[in-house]
Amino acid sequence: MLNKKKAEQILAEAIRYSPADETEVILSGGKTFSTRFTNNYISQNGAQKEYDLTVRVAFGQQVGVASCNLFDGDNLKQVVDKACLAARHSKPDLDWTSVLEPRETPEMQDAYLQETIDYTPSEKAERLAPILKKSIERGLTSAGMLVNGDQMLTMMNSKGLFAYQSLTSASFTYTAMAPHQGSAWAEFHSHDMREVEVETLADQAMERALLSQNPVAAEPGAYTVVLAPSAVIELVEFLNYLGFGGMAYQENRTFTAGKMGEKLFDERISLIDNPFVKEVLGPGFDYEGHPKQALALIENGVIKNVAYDRRMAQKSGVKSTGHALMPPATMGPFPTHIVLQPGQDSLDSMIASTERGIYVTRLWYSNVVDPKQAIITGMTRDGTFMIEDGKLSKPLRNMRYNESVIKAFANVEALGDRIYAFHGYFGKLAVPALKLRDFHFTGVSQEA
Amino acid sequence: MIERDLAQLAVDTALQRGATYADARIIRLQTEQLDIRNGNVNGIRQHLEVGIGIRVLVDGAWGFAANPDLKKSKVEIAVDRAIALARDSAHLYHKPVVLARRAPIVTVWKSPCEIDPFGVALEEKLNFLFAAEEEMRRVKGIAFTEAGMDLWKEWQLFVNSDGSQIEQEIVQTGSGLSATAVSDTDVQSRSFPSSFGGQFKSAGYELIPMLNLKDNAQRIAEEAVQLLSAKACPAGEKTLILGGSQLALQVHESCGHPVEFDRVLGHEADFAGTSFLTPEKRNNFQYGSEIVNMVADATAPGGLGTFGYDDEGTPAQKSDIIKDGRFVGYLMSRETAEGFEMESNGTMRAQGWNHTPIVRMTNINLLPGNWELEEMIASTEDGIMISDNRSWSIDDKRLNFQFGGELGWEIKGGKIVGMVKNPTYTGITPQFWRSCDAIANQNHYQIWGTPNCGKGQPMQVARVGHGVSFARFQNVKVGVGYAE
Numbered sequence: 051m052l053n054k055k056k057a058e059q060i061l062a063e064a065i066r067y068s069p070a071d072e073t074e075v076i077l078s079g080g081k082t083f084s085t086r087f088t089n090n091y092i093s094q095n096g097a098q099k100e101y102d103l104t105v106r107v108a109f110g111q112q113v114g115v116a117s118c119n120l121f122d123g124d125n126l127k128q129v130v131d132k133a134c135l136a137a138r139h140s141k142p143d144l145d146w147t148s149v150l151e152p153r154e155t156p157e158m159q160d161a162y163l164q165e166t167i168d169y170t171p172s173e174k175a176e177r178l179a180p181i182l183k184k185s186i187e188r189g190l191t192s193a194g195m196l197v198n199g200d201q202m203l204t205m206m207n208s209k210g211l212f213a214y215q216s217l218t219s220a221s222f223t224y225t226a227m228a229p230h231q232g233s234a235w236a237e238f239h240s241h242d243m244r245e246v247e248v249e250t251l252a253d254q255a256m257e258r259a260l261l262s263q264n265p266v267a268a269e270p271g272a273y274t275v276v277l278a279p280s281a282v283i284e285l286v287e288f289l290n291y292l293g294f295g296g297m298a299y300q301e302n303r304t305f306t307a308g309k310m311g312e313k314l315f316d317e318r319i320s321l322i323d324n325p326f327v328k329e330v331l332g333p334g335f336d337y338e339g340h341p342k343q344a345l346a347l348i349e350n351g352v353i354k355n356v357a358y359d360r361r362m363a364q365k366s367g368v369k370s371t372g373h374a375l376m377p378p379a380t381m382g383p384f385p386t387h388i389v390l391q392p393g394q395d396s397l398d399s400m401i402a403s404t405e406r407g408i409y410v411t412r413l414w415y416s417n418v419v420d421p422k423q424a425i426i427t428g429m430t431r432d433g434t435f436m437i438e439d440g441k442l443s444k445p446l447r448n449m450r451y452n453e454s455v456i457k458a459f460a461n462v463e464a465l466g467d468r469i470y471a472f473h474g475y476f477g478k479l480a481v482p483a484l485k486l487r488d489f490h491f492t493g494v495s496q497e498a
Numbered sequence: 499m500i501e502r503d504l505a506q507l508a509v510d511t512a513l514q515r516g517a518t519y520a521d522a523r524i525i526r527l528q529t530e531q532l533d534i535r536n537g538n539v540n541g542i543r544q545h546l547e548v549g550i551g552i553r554v555l556v557d558g559a560w561g562f563a564a565n566p567d568l569k570k571s572k573v574e575i576a577v578d579r580a581i582a583l584a585r586d587s588a589h590l591y592h593k594p595v596v597l598a599r600r601a602p603i604v605t606v607w608k609s610p611c612e613i614d615p616f617g618v619a620l621e622e623k624l625n626f627l628f629a630a631e632e633e634m635r636r637v638k639g640i641a642f643t644e645a646g647m648d649l650w651k652e653w654q655l656f657v658n659s660d661g662s663q664i665e666q667e668i669v670q671t672g673s674g675l676s677a678t679a680v681s682d683t684d685v686q687s688r689s690f691p692s693s694f695g696g697q698f699k700s701a702g703y704e705l706i707p708m709l710n711l712k713d714n715a716q717r718i719a720e721e722a723v724q725l726l727s728a729k730a731c732p733a734g735e736k737t738l739i740l741g742g743s744q745l746a747l748q749v750h751e752s753c754g755h756p757v758e759f760d761r762v763l764g765h766e767a768d769f770a771g772t773s774f775l776t777p778e779k780r781n782n783f784q785y786g787s788e789i790v791n792m793v794a795d796a797t798a799p800g801g802l803g804t805f806g807y808d809d810e811g812t813p814a815q816k817s818d819i820i821k822d823g824r825f826v827g828y829l830m831s832r833e834t835a836e837g838f839e840m841e842s843n844g845t846m847r848a849q850g851w852n853h854t855p856i857v858r859m860t861n862i863n864l865l866p867g868n869w870e871l872e873e874m875i876a877s878t879e880d881g882i883m884i885s886d887n888r889s890w891s892i893d894d895k896r897l898n899f900q901f902g903g904e905l906g907w908e909i910k911g912g913k914i915v916g917m918v919k920n921p922t923y924t925g926i927t928p929q930f931w932r933s934c935d936a937i938a939n940q941n942h943y944q945i946w947g948t949p950n951c952g953k954g955q956p957m958q959v960a961r962v963g964h965g966v967s968f969a970r971f972q973n974v975k976v977g978v979g980y981a982e
C-alpha cells in the first residue's frame with residue numbers, strides 16, 4: 051500500500067507542477083489477491099496491483115481531467131500537462147465551482163487490518179480445502195472466489211485540502227451446484243478476513259443446492275415473496291439508481307423528483323448513506339474531499355434527501371452532501387455506502403408465517419423497464435422455492451419478475467433483523483431480508 | 499530495458515523457476531473520452547496506463563501476476579509471485595491443465611487506421627460534438643442533450659514460451675448522440691447511431707465524420723419529444739422486426755454468451771452463469787430456423803472485436819457458431835479446447851495488462867439473408883419494429899430474456915402506422931430464434947460495437963462486435979413489463 055506520507059508527496063508534487071488556477075489530484079487503487087475455484091478445484095490464482103492518479107485542473111471555468119497509472123517525475127508532469135491542455139482547449143463548464151476550502155476529514159484508524167492483507171494464497175487454499183472435499187463427497191460442484199485486498203483513496207487540492215483513507219477488504223462468493231439443476235449461493239464481504247464465515251456459509255449452500263434439485267415451473271402471477279438479503283440487494287441498488295442521484299433528481303428524471311417529504315413506502319423502510327457503518331465501511335470523504343456524514347435518503351417511508359456533489363449542489367442551490375464520484379463524474383453524484391435499516395423479523399419467521407408464497411435466494415441481471423415508475427425486470431437465481439404452509443415445499447425453475455421498486459417497498463410485510471454486506475455498482479450496500487406482498491412474476495426459464 | 503527484452507525475461511525466468519508454459523503481455527493503453535451535455539462540457543478525460551501481466555503454468559495449474567512497474571527487478575518479483583500462486587493452486591484437487599505446443603509466431607499486426615485520433619486537435623473534436631448537439635437542443639420540449647466521443651489505442655506485446663513474439667496495435671473510435679424529454683410521469687430518450695454511447699469500431703478518426711451525427715440530431719430529438727405523448731406498446735403476441743443495435747444485443751446475449759465454452763464448463767458458474775448449450779447439443783440441436791447463420795469472426799474489418807491474434811497468441815479466425823439453424827461451434831481457448839477434441843478458435847482475451855485472459859466474444863455476426871427491409875415490413879400483418887436498445891435482461895443459462903427498446907414502430911397490414919413508447923418483448927432463446935422467418939440482405943448489414951461486456955472474476959470489461967442487418971420473428975410476446 052502506498053502509505054499516507056508517500057501519497058501526500060506524490061499529490062503535492064503534482065499540484066506544484068500545475069499552472070492552473072485550481073487543481074485537484076486524486077490517487078486511488080490497491081491490491082487484489084483472488085483465489086478462484088471451479089468444478090471443485092482452484093482454477094485461477096491472481097495477484098493484481100493497480101493505482102491511478104487523476105488530475106482535474108481549471109483555468110477559470112475551463113476544466114480538464116487526465117489520469118495515468120505512472121506517477122514518478124516526468125510521468126507525473128505529463129499527466130498534469132495533459133489535464134491542462136485539455137482544459138485550455140475546452141469550452142467553459144458553466145456549472146464549475148471553486149475547489150473546496152481545507153477542512154478536517156478524520157482518518158479511520160481501524161479500517162486497515164494487516165492480518166487481512168497478509169492472508170496468503172496458501173492460507174486461502176487451506177481454508178477452501180475442506181469445502182471442496184465435502185463438495186466432492188456429496189456429489190456437488192463448487193465454484194467461487196475468496197479474495198483479500200486493500201484500497202486507498204487520497205486527494206489534495208490547490209487550496210491545501212488533503213484527505214487519506216486506506217481500507218482492507220475480504221470477500222467470499224460461493225455457488226454450489228447439484229446434479230439435477232440444483233444451485234445455491236452464499237456471499238460475504240467485510241474489511242476483516244476473520245469475519246468471513248467460509249465454512250458455515252458453504253455448508254448451508256451445499257444443503258440448499260441438494261434441496262433445489264429437479265425444480266418445477268410455477269405459474270406466473272402476483273405472489274407473496276420472502277427475499278433473502280442477496281435478493282433484496284438488487285431492489286435496493288435500483289432504488290438508489292432511480293431515486294437518489296442529485297443530477298438525475300435536478301433533471302426531473304428520478305421517481306423522487308417532486309416527491310421530497312412525501313411518504314412513498316412502508317413506514318418501516320429507512321435508507322441511509324453512511325460510510326461509518328461497519329458493513330459498508332468507506333472513506334469519510336468523497337472525490338472532492340468533502341467530508342461525509344450519515345445522510346437519510348428515506349426515513350420511515352418518507353423521501354428525505356438525495357446525494358449532491360459541489361457542482362450539482364451549486365446548480366440546485368443546496369449544499370454538497372459529499373457524494374462526488376471520480377472526476378469527471380459525468381453521471382453526477384450518487385450515494386455509495388447504503389444501508390437499508392433492519393427490522394424485527396428473522397428469516398425463518400418470515401417463511402413460517404407465509405401460507406403460500408415464493409422464496410427467492412437471488413435476483414439477477416436486472417434492468418430498468420420504466421425509470422419514472424421505477425419498474426425493473428430480472429430473473430431469480432441459485433435457489434427459488436415455493437413456500438406452502440410456512441415451509442419451503444418444492445424447488446422452482448427460475449422466474450422472471452417485473453416490478454416497480456416503489457410498489458415493492460410500499461408492500462412490505464416483514465423486515466429482517468440483521469443486515470448483510472454486498473458490493474454494488476456505485477459502492478457498498480447492506481440490507482436485511484424482506485417479505486413483500488404482491489410481487490409480480492411474469493415468466494419462467496424453461497426450454498420449450 | 500526495452501519491452502521485448504523485458505517480456506522475454508519474464509517468460510525465461512518463469513521457465514527457469516519451474517513453469518512448463520509462460521506468457522507475458524506488456525500493454526500501453528491510451529484513451530480519451532469527451533462528454534458534452536446541454537451545450538456544456540460535462541467531462542474531458544484522458545487516460546494512459548502501462549503494465550505487464552504474467553501467466554504461468556506450473557504442475558498443471560495457472561498462476562497470474564500483474565504489475566504496473568516495468569523495472570526489471572519488479573518484473574522478476576511478479577514472475578515469482580505468479581509461480582508461487584500456481585503452486586498454491588496446484589496442491590488442491592486440481593485437474594492438470596495441458597497445453598499442446600504450438601509453432602511460434604513472430605509478427606506485427608495493426609488494425610487499419612487512417613487518421614490517428616490522438617493526433618486530432620481537441621478543439622476539432624469538441625466542435626464536431628457541439629455542432630451535432632446544438633441541432634438537438636433547437637428542438638422544443640427537449641430536457642437535455644448529450645454527445646460523446648470515445649477514443650482508444652492499445653499497443654500490446656505478447657511473448658510466450660512457445661517462442662511467439664506478437665506485437666499488435668489496435669485503434670478504436672466511436673461517437674454518439676442522445677436527446678431526452680422529461681415529463682412528471684415519463685422519461686424518454688432517443689439515441690444515434692446507437693444507445694449507450696453510440697457506434698464504436700476498429701478505425702481511426704476517419705470513422706467519426708462518417709457517423710452522420712449532425713444529419714440525424716434533429717430527428718432523434720423530435721422523436722424523444724413525440725414519445726412522451728405516444729401510445730404505449732400494445733400487449734400480445736405479434737410479429738417482431740429487430741434491427742441495429744437491438745438485434746446486435748439480442749445476438750450478444752442469446753448467442754454470444756451461451757457459446758462461450760468456459761461458461762459451459764462451469765468456469766463462470768459463480769458469476770456470469772452457465773449455458774443451456776451443453777456439449778451434447780453441439781451438431782445436434784436446432785438453435786434457430788434454417789435461415790439463421792452465425793459466425794465468430796475476429797477478422798471482420800472494422801469490428802470492435804477484431805484483432806490479429808488473441809491473448810494466447812492464437813491467430814484471429816472466422817468460425818461457424820450456428821449453421822443453417824443448427825448449433826455447431828463454441829468460442830474456445832487453448833485450454834477449454836483440450837479434452838474435447840476441438841481446437842482453440844482464438845477467443846482468449848484479457849482486459850488490459852491487469853487481468854488473465856478468459857474466453858470472450860470476438861465479433862459474433864448474424865449473417866445477412868436475402869430480404870429487403872421494405873419487403874419484410876410489407877409482408878407483416880401485425881407487428882412492432884425496434885432498433886435501439888434501452889434495457890436488457892437474461893437468465894444465467896441464457897434462456898429467458900426480456901428486452902426493451904427506445905422506440906417502437908407499429909406495423910399494421912404491411913405498413914408502419916405509428917410510434918409506440920416503452921416497447922418490450924420477452925422470449926426463450928431457441929424458441930425465439932426458431933421463429934425467425936426473414937433476415938435482411940447485405941445492404942442493411944453493419945457491425946455494431948459493444949464496448950461494455952462484463953464477465954470474469956475479478957470482473958473484466960471487453961469490447962466486442964456484432965454484425966447484423968434486420969431480422970423478423972413470429973409470435974413474440976410484446977408489451978410486457980407493466981404487470982398488474
Ligand SMILES: [Zn+2]
Pocket residue numbers: 750755950951952
Ligand atoms: Zn456481454
